[in-house]
Amino acid sequence: MTSQKVVTRSSLLAARAERLPEPHEDADRATALLDLPEVVEADTVAAYVSIVGEPGTAILLDRLRAGGKRVLLPVVLADRDLEFREYDGALVTGRLGMPCPPPAAPQVPLAEAAVVVVPALACDRRGHRLGRGGGSYDRALPRAAPDALTVALIHPEELWRSVPVDPHDQPVRAVLAGTTFVRVP
Numbered sequence: 001m002t003s004q005k006v007v008t009r010s011s012l013l014a015a016r017a018e019r020l021p022e023p024h025e026d027a028d029r030a031t032a033l034l035d036l037p038e039v040v041e042a043d044t045v046a047a048y049v050s051i052v053g054e055p056g057t058a059i060l061l062d063r064l065r066a067g068g069k070r071v072l073l074p075v076v077l078a079d080r081d082l083e084f085r086e087y088d089g090a091l092v093t094g095r096l097g098m099p100c101p102p103p104a105a106p107q108v109p110l111a112e113a114a115v116v117v118v119p120a121l122a123c124d125r126r127g128h129r130l131g132r133g134g135g136s137y138d139r140a141l142p143r144a145a146p147d148a149l150t151v152a153l154i155h156p157e158e159l160w161r162s163v164p165v166d167p168h169d170q171p172v173r174a175v176l177a178g179t180t181f182v183r184v185p
Contacts, residue, residue: 005164006133008121008122009132009133012121012122016054019053019155023176024068024117025055029109029179033176034060035059036115036149037117039064039115039149044072044112045070045113045165046072046074046117046144047060047061048074049073049098051098055155057153065087071087072086072109072110073100076095076100077095080139081140083107084107085108086106096134109146111143112145115146115149116144118141118153118172119152120172121158122154123152123154123159123160123163126160126162127172127183127184128162129172130151130162135171138169149174151175151176152175152176154175154176156178157178159180159182
């Protein structure tokens with residue numbers, strides 16, 4: 001990991017700690033994502049439960065389930081890799097304090113998701129994303145279906161011209177910065 005990533009990550013986390021949520025931004029973001037043709041057509045969508053400072057996903061998760069989608073959520077493993085479990089509305093506190101489906105929830109291969117929604121601290125228009133530094137999604141994304149839409153959720157101000165990238169970093173195919181959707185060419 002480059003020192004540039006460490007410094008950048010630190011400044012982004014500090015900015016998120018100071019950021020005040022805008023009214024309706026989570027609902028507007030959910031609507032923007034749910035209107036994408038890939039999401040409309042998907043039977044299964046992998047997403048995540050947002051934590052403080054991240055673009056909120058609670059409304060998105062509720063609307064996906066209400067729309068009849070099978071929703072998969074990540075569970076952090078001991079080596080920080082991810083496995084995905086079916087979400088039925090129940091959550092427990094998992095490794096690293098992350099909310100996740102309970103151990104009894106069915107495990108599902110990530111390749112079954114037509115859309116994979118991933119967290120990020122910042123992204124660029126080439127699909128590079130800067131995460132929190134654990135490498136969990138860099139390990140998991142290669143297991144997504146080759147034609148899956150991988151989309152990172154960020155706040156509007158976190159869409160940058162470029163972000164620091166290392167060789168192991170897995171890009172996404174799209175970025176949703178607030179309600180601005182950027183498809184990677």
